[in-house]
Amino acid sequence: MASPGTSHHDSDEDSLVEPGSYEDLTKPLILNEIYTELYITEGDLGDIHDEHEVIDSRGNFVTDDRSIKRNDIFEPLPGRRWQTIRTVLTKGIAGIGKSVCVQKFVMDWVDLIANQDMRYVYPLSFRELNLLKDKQLCLSEILSPFGEFKDEDLAKSRQLFIFDGLDECRLPLDFENNEKLCQPGIAASLDVLLTNLIQGNLFPSCLVWITSRPAAAGRIPPALVDRVTTVQGFGDPQKDEFFRKRIRNPALAEKVITHIRSLRSLHIMCHIPFFCRIAATVLQRLLEEADDCVVPKNLSQMYTRFVIIQTEVMAKKNTQATDSSRTMIIRLRRLALPTAGERSEEDSMRKT
Template identity: 30%
Template sequence: MERTEILAEHRPPGTTLEPQRFLINERYVNLVVVSTDQFRQRPQNELIQSGVKHEECLKETQTGLEHISPNRLFRWSHQSQCVPHAVMVSGVPGIGKTTLIQKFVYDWVTGKLYQRFAFVFSFRFRDFNRLGKVSLEEMILQQYPYLESQIGNILQDPERLLFIFDGLDESIHQIDFRSSKLTHPKQGADFGDIVVSLVRQSLLKGCSVLITSRPTRLASVDTGVFQRIADIMGFLHEDRMIFFKNFFGSEELSEKAFHYVQENDTLYTFCYIPSYCWIVCTVLSMCFKAQPTNTDQLMESLPKTVTQLFVTFVANILANHNQNTGDSHTARELLRSIGWMAEYGVMNHIIVFDERYLKSFSVRNDKHLFSSFIMESGQPSNVDYTFLHLTLQEFFAALAHFIDYNADRLQKTLHAAESYNDGRAEILLRFLCGLSDSSTRFLLKSHVGELSVQAAGDVITWIQHKITKEQKSAKKNLLNTFYYLHESRNKALVSQCIGSNKEVDFSNTPLTPLDFSVLSFILQSCKETDKVNLSFSNIESEGLRKLIPALHTIKNLR
């Protein structure tokens, strides 16, 4: 019970304090979970795609979506017309898959739900990445050794067993759900074969299985064997408010922070992700602490873009580190090494690293600063490392090019990043564009020294070429390039790239409120546009409100 009762937040960044711990019932905020199978095609980055989908979810009627609370995951499914025994829960990084599992198990332990299960066995895919052949019995006893004398009897009643496997996307094994091989719990096999055999019921027929995964992994596996597939959509508006109140404690501070974020669509859109909410709250609390009374200085210090958010997050960690050690050189070297490791991970869909990666990229994990950015898990002989959040990994991947500039390497990254059709490097590209802004880079200067002006110039040149090319292509591609310009905050560049184009046409292109905010920035930067066509773009009142600051620059709006 102790493993599930306590919810541990990351320790305050850059400090030597222990991670903050809370009773899970005090901090857990309900997540929206809906029935879905829409992860087959992922032309966009999964965070962006899910953010758009989340906005659509909020507009759906109650009959259009099947909302699933944790206590209904193994109840009757309308889609499959049965009581499911195999359930897949999908969600982007940081959305709360692991926390949902923790709450699920805690509620079972405390007798609140699913008492038909006598035993719940919970595993993480990553813990079995370097495991050889093993039997189901051995796998259970490895994690639950105190069951050794009872394991035979326990497995005799599979209808009362639930197996939970968290993080399919973190597994290095090829897992094919189309066929199963095992029939007996004493049979030795690869870990993936055991999971598949449990799901397909050739092993322990009647047992129940719950698996979690990122959407990207599900796009490449056959999920037809699951009777329920659910997608964690994250926080609704009111849930975000609750999270802010829980984080700040103070009603005044939480309202102040939430109001600021809500007015900034760029920051607010991704707040459907709990871990992103934590980063936003952490940064704002740092800003409030640094400027408790001076309103003008406070507003100036608050992040305006996602890049500025992560720059401020990292800068505050480095400030605490340098204050304690006075060693900015070590910080720069660490950011360089973890940055190149991060980029390799982004480009190759790797979010779990082991000692081999640390050695390959000359990452030293013996420094306190290392643990401010990267989490360790596993046993001493089998340690894995993950960044606090995937987006932080993507940020460090971009930052590496400004710390350790190499023209050829940057061009290679830009070319590779835009060539991926699954959007894996989309956030990386946005961070590169964001770091091209000198005022944003300046926030890190006192902590890591100068960041490359040449890298910024190369990125700006790339944006210019990108705009020229995309103006003749699909409207969605052009819109995506507008996001690069928005992240760069470079109004002169916008005016130079877009200003000569007197017509902006997004007709018959569904746009989100955030799209309209980005478009508003572009139009304001251009100062004057002859014609803007937004017919059949789902503009509605919210979109029009976002455009108000730019309306005076438009001669003809359709």
């Protein structure tokens, strides 16, 4: 079985920061210990912050027959047992938890918790696949990090291909003009392999799961998608659960929850797991230092404090910022200081 970390990495937004980044203010956290269930719906219900449509006046999710569990995305809903679901497209805004959802799905499969009818699961990120875009490959070469497979074994087995982060895809995905390919042993460009796999020309019995931000989701023709799901994020109970799992000190976790609940703008933003991670990092750090400290009361203050913490940790480790970490901190500074000029930010980062 392939390990969930073999070839899959979370996007910057969904994991908050890249591996080896500067948010490492506590001991490494195990996904199974801190994972909090996300609210997922079948169909495209729009953004979670449309409170009239998705959540009630208290910020709780309105449960209806369109809600779906993470491990059941390939199962038909009650009353639709006739439906065959081969390809699922999961949409969600940046930071809503799509990549973490994928990672937990794979981990549950590895741990024999769910989806044991799948013999193979291949978590692949478009970010990594971009590195192969100019090469001629057969499918087994792409899957080589997971082991050695014979084409006939792959064709007979129930398997799932996960393509995470369609918005990062640098391939043309030319479904209309790419040549038809039905033999998996034939070498072709990565674009030809992927379009034929998604179309069902290659391994028609396999399952395909694609995650994407909404703006890029249209790159997959609707006719090729059997189910669209939307990750909506956290409801109020999940927000509280996340902070209690993320912050090991129970008394401190309750202080953080009380503070978040008291400020409507922060409370609403915490439906995004990415923002919950930022809030937990900032508030835990500040409240541990002193009970009477000045804590952020709006988004700009929260982002500003987070940038300061990240920069302090980077300086403490005497670590040179990578291009990706520098870009992330610049983006956070833009959120914290929306009126600041882009050049002044970049100049400041160079000094850092």
